[in-house]
Amino acid sequence: MNAPLRLPARPYALVDIRPLALAVIIPTLNERDNVAPLLQALARALAGREWEAIFVDDGSTDGTQEAIEAIARERRDVRLIRRHGRRGLSTAILEGMMATTAPVVASIDADMQHDEAILPRLHDAVLAGADVAVGTRYAKGGSCGEWEASRVRKSEFATRLAAVVTKTRVSDPMSGFFVARRDAVLDAVPNMSGVGFKILLDLLASSPRPLAVAEVPYTFRPRQAGESKLDSMVALEYLLLLLDKVTGGAIPARMILFLAVGAAGLIVNLGALDMLLNGVGLGFRAAQTMAVALSILFNFALNNWLTYNDRRLRGLAWLRGLATFTLVCGIGAIAQVGISEMVYDERRVWWVGGLAGAAVGAVWNYAASSFVTWRRA
Structure with missing residues (x-):
């Protein structure tokens, strides 16, 4: 010894x-x-x-x-x-x-x-x-x-x-x-x-x-x-x-920014949908698909510049980040629809189901994108 x-x-x-x-x-x-x-x-x-x-x-x-x-x-x-x-x-x-x-x-x-x-x-x-x-x-x-x-x-x-x-x-x-x-x-x-x-x-x-x-x-x-x-x-x-x-840190400051960007993205989505549907004359499915893609790009770019300014992605990392953010949002959309349907079947109030799904989707998108897209090096 x-x-x-x-x-x-x-x-x-x-x-x-x-x-x-x-x-x-x-x-x-x-x-x-x-x-x-x-x-x-x-x-x-x-x-x-x-x-x-x-x-x-x-x-x-x-x-x-x-x-x-x-x-x-x-x-x-x-x-x-x-x-x-x-x-x-x-x-x-x-x-x-x-x-x-x-x-x-x-x-x-x-x-x-x-x-x-x-x-x-x-x-x-x-x-x-x-x-x-x-x-x-x-x-x-x-x-x-x-x-x-x-x-x-x-x-x-x-x-x-x-x-x-x-x-x-x-x-x-x-x-x-x-x-x-x-x-x-x-x-x-x-x-x-x-x-x-x-x-x-x-x-x-x-x-x-x-x-x-x-x-x-x-x-x-x-x-x-x-x-x-x-x-x-x-x-x-x-x-x-x-x-x-x-607020005593009850809601992280970064999450507040993420949700604000999401709200802005919703406005972009609706504006693009109206322009493509009523201005350009596309069918609803095509117009909505393009509007969703545009809003995802908008949300990613703004979050990258604003919400995750200290982890900002550039170059090839920006493209990889966009891909993972799109995947995260896609999974979030599926979860949002599922939760909305479950709550609607239980309560039979459409807006309650919609809000429940939106809340779950927003939390998922924030948590998953923080971990996957803008994870710390």
Whole structure:
């Protein structure tokens, strides 16, 4: 029998090393030109503290990963997590926070818009007892910088909406710049949705207890390099996050989008049927067959762009996805008809049978397409 492994009382590699105090999580997507300047700025701001930088990259194509790796080979306090088959700012930050053993974690953007100089104050606030310390644009002394007035108004409106789900009063729950105790994050993770960009709001709303929050004002800076990742999806993802928190996650945000796309697809189906039947003059069977095919194509394309944006299929994968989605919907249609007939035979109310069949078909289509068509890599 092998003797049990015994570690030396003072492992030589750890004798003169101070314990890690802070992990700074930096999500990236095509931010190559910001990597070195950000690390230099962090080194200046956090001088005298034991910290590490964890970059979480969502598949950059501009050399960001290579730039980080080149630095990481020379510095043990810089690490890179490459993500494949999944995207999203909130989930990237969470993965970075799960990958460290530091007792305190920070979230900061790679675009240099957050003022890293206040990180020590945020860190000190957590060490002094706060669960979360937030870099805020809206407290006294803070500013949105060069934002246009219309963008400020939109942000302030979204901030007021956030008050519906947060369990503690925060002036800037939309901030992506904060420091938190890692155990507070771990407690909240099982309830977090990971939808969209607003991870602080998700954290505050998902914590099993109200979190003690400190705030440090700062001025939001212009982007230093690269291009903004904000697009039309941001507002939708934000509303879905709020809905997810208001309903307690009873209905997954992705399923809500899937059902909304299905409703739009029904309109496309009926519109195409009317055009082909009454406009073109096709027979009903031919018109309905073409209308169904068009609605399936519409649903697949829109779900691929919107509902499964983080798993978006391209190229040959898009064609394979369309084939599997069509198969899934075909099976769902058979199930829908069967359930409708069974309920109608029992209740003799046509619309009850129709709704029952539609509900079963929708749930099947969502579950099966998530597993088959847009399964995670």
